[in-house]
Amino acid sequence: MMKNLRIAVLPGDGIGPEVISEAVIVLELLKKLDPSFTIEWDTFDWSSEYYLKYGKMMPEDGLETLKTYDAILFGAIGDKRVPDDVTIWELIMPIRKCFNQYINLRPVKLLKGTPTRFADEAIDFVIIRENAEGEYSNSGGRLYPGLDQEVAVQNTIITRAGTAKAARFAFEYAEKHGKRTVTSATKSNAIVHSMKLWDEAVSQVAQDYPAINLQSYYIDALAAYFVSRPKDFEVVVASNLFGDILSDLGSAIVGGLGLSPSANLNPEGEFPSMFEPVHGSAPDIAGRGMANPIAQIWSTALMLNHLGREDLGALIIESIEEVLEKKEVRTPDLGGHATTSEMGSAIRNALQQLLLVKEGR
Numbered sequence: 599m600m601k602n603l604r605i606a607v608l609p610g611d612g613i614g615p616e617v618i619s620e621a622v623i624v625l626e627l628l629k630k631l632d633p634s635f636t637i638e639w640d641t642f643d644w645s646s647e648y649y650l651k652y653g654k655m656m657p658e659d660g661l662e663t664l665k666t667y668d669a670i671l672f673g674a675i676g677d678k679r680v681p682d683d684v685t686i687w688e689l690i691m692p693i694r695k696c697f698n699q700y701i702n703l704r705p706v707k708l709l710k711g712t713p714t715r716f717a718d719e720a721i722d723f724v725i726i727r728e729n730a731e732g733e734y735s736n737s738g739g740r741l742y743p744g745l746d747q748e749v750a751v752q753n754t755i756i757t758r759a760g761t762a763k764a765a766r767f768a769f770e771y772a773e774k775h776g777k778r779t780v781t782s783a784t785k786s787n788a789i790v791h792s793m794k795l796w797d798e799a800v801s802q803v804a805q806d807y808p809a810i811n812l813q814s815y816y817i818d819a820l821a822a823y824f825v826s827r828p829k830d831f832e833v834v835v836a837s838n839l840f841g842d843i844l845s846d847l848g849s850a851i852v853g854g855l856g857l858s859p860s861a862n863l864n865p866e867g868e869f870p871s872m873f874e875p876v877h878g879s880a881p882d883i884a885g886r887g888m889a890n891p892i893a894q895i896w897s898t899a900l901m902l903n904h905l906g907r908e909d910l911g912a913l914i915i916e917s918i919e920e921v922l923e924k925k926e927v928r929t930p931d932l933g934g935h936a937t938t939s940e941m942g943s944a945i946r947n948a949l950q951q952l953l954l955v956k957e958g959r
Contacts, residue, residue, distance in 0.1 A: 603905055605639040606667040606870070611646045611685070612879025613889035613938075614673025620891035620942030621671065621898040627946050628910055631953045635910065639671070646677030646685060655688035661696050664870060669901050672874035673894065678881060687736065694729055697869035699862035700760065701767050702727035702841060703900070704876060706828070706848035706858075709915075711922030713933055714853045716828065721852055723831040726771065727841025728764035729862055731755045734838040756792035756837065761799035767865060768835035769807040780804070782814040783836035783844060796837060821847060849876055856890030856931045859897035861904060873901040887937040890929040892918055895945060913956070917948035 607622060609615035628635050642663075644656040657663070664670060670693065675685045693699070708714065708721040737753035768780050782800045786793035797814060804812040815823065817840050823830070824844065828851050836844055849858035855877035862872040875893030883889060899914035921927055927944040928934025936944075 601636070601668075603637040603669070604667045605637060605901075606664050606670045607639050607641040608644055608670060608672045609641065610644075610673040610675045610879065611677045612674055612881045612884040613877075614645075614675070614879055616884070616887070616889050616938050617875065617891040617894035618671065618673040620938060620945075621894045623942060624895055624898060624914065624946060624949065627950060628953075631950065632910070635907065640667075644689060645675070646680040649680050649684065649688075655685060656692075661692060664693065665697070667870050669870050669905060670872040671898060671901060672872050674875065674877065674879040676879035676881070691734075691736075693872055694862050697864055697872070698730065699864050699869070699871060700728065700730035700763055701861075701863040701865055702729040702838075703771075703861045703863060704841075704845040704848070704858065705896075705900075706831075706845070706852055708852045709857065709922055710919040711925060712853040712857065713928075714851070716851055719829045721828045723828075723848075724771065724833055725841055725845045725848060726764060726768040726833060726835045727845065728760060728835075728837050729841075730838075731757060731760045732838030733840075734842075754789075754792045754837075756795050758795060758799045761796050761837075762803050765800040765803040765835055766806075768833050769803060769810055772810050772833045773807060777810070777832040779811045779813060779832050780807075781820070781831055781834045782812065783817050783820050783834060783840045784814050785817050785840075787816060793837075800835065817844075820844070824848060824851060845876060854890075854931050855893065856929065857892050857896070859893050859900050861897070861900045863904065871901075871904055873897040873904075887939065888930050889938045890931050891938050891942045892945070895942070913949060913952050914945075917945050917952055920948045920952075921945050 609618045625637060629637055649655050675689055676682060704725045706723050706725060708716060708719060733754045735755035737755055738751040741749040772780050784793050784797050786797050824847050849855045858876035860874055860876050864871050875897050877893055880889060899911040903911040921944045927936045927941055929936050929941050
């Protein structure tokens with residue numbers, strides 16, 4: 599008997615509720631058409647509006663509540679009325695860190711029919727970002743605030759164990775998916791302590807996977823190679839900051855942030871993993887029905903893959919590509935005039951047809 603999956607839905611701010619609504623309707627369709635797919639979800643209004651009302655981004659027992667779910671589907675966060683460090687460090691970061699979501703996985707895949715200057719390239723790789731430490735560690739402080747001699751110190755935390763876990767996940771992913779090369783992003787020529795440890799830890803893990811080649815590039819050169827020869831990459835492993843920057847660059851290469859999903863993973867399954875689009879809350883277009891829901895819907899496919907329904911995840915991606923290939927429905931970021939709901943509806947129509955064909959109806 600299939601497990602009844604329980605999902606926590608956090609729409610967040612800006613375009614978050616708009617795009618997550620389309621993703622939830624996808625789940626409703628799958629639940630309706632596939633009897634083996636049993637899923638329930640609860641929606642939580644933890645957002646900037648919640649903060650403005652209660653003075654905090656989530657309740658005191660918020661993490662305990664989320665811990666009871668199989669996965670978290672997240673929209674976007676960010677509102678000009680609330681400082682960004684508050685929205686990030688009081689909602690997203692506690693979830694990532696307390697649930698030990700030490701892997702951030704971001705596909706960089708050029709979907710069929712996507713309008714981009716790289717349309718003739720076969721681009722399909724993933725960025726494995728160390729997600730629990732690195733440059734995004736709340737370690738440091740400021741001295742003499744407001745004075746001319748004010749000093750700010752932000753510490754990067756790189757551990758051998760944390761780096762090794764990210765590297766091992768990257769090599770395991772490469773092995774599972776038939777990839778031949780793992781690329782490590784570094785800057786050990788200038789950042790001589792933390793990045794040298796990164797290099798050593800990655801190289802040590804690589805010895806356990808002799809069939810997979812390890813190549814290491816300085817981050818500045820790697821950014822250039824992303825643009826000049828993106829089809830050469832298969833699996834990229836990077837520290838928290840480097841992975842964050844590279845994944846946005848990768849998004850631009852394959853059509854923009856509106857097409858880019860991500861997964862914050864606790865691979866062992868001890869805690870729920872969280873799935874969210876790479877894009878932010880986009881307050882300039884919020885409420886206008888212009889947002890592209892593909893990144894959110896694709897993030898939902900990643901969630902289903904993680905929960906053991908790779909078959910449904912693959913059908914979602916196939917549906918997205920079918921809509922893009924037809925070129926009839928495109929949101930403004932793709933050069934069209936379709937609304938968020940029109941794009942979501944087109945994807946669901948394609949998904950429904952694929953499900954019916956799959957079942958021979």
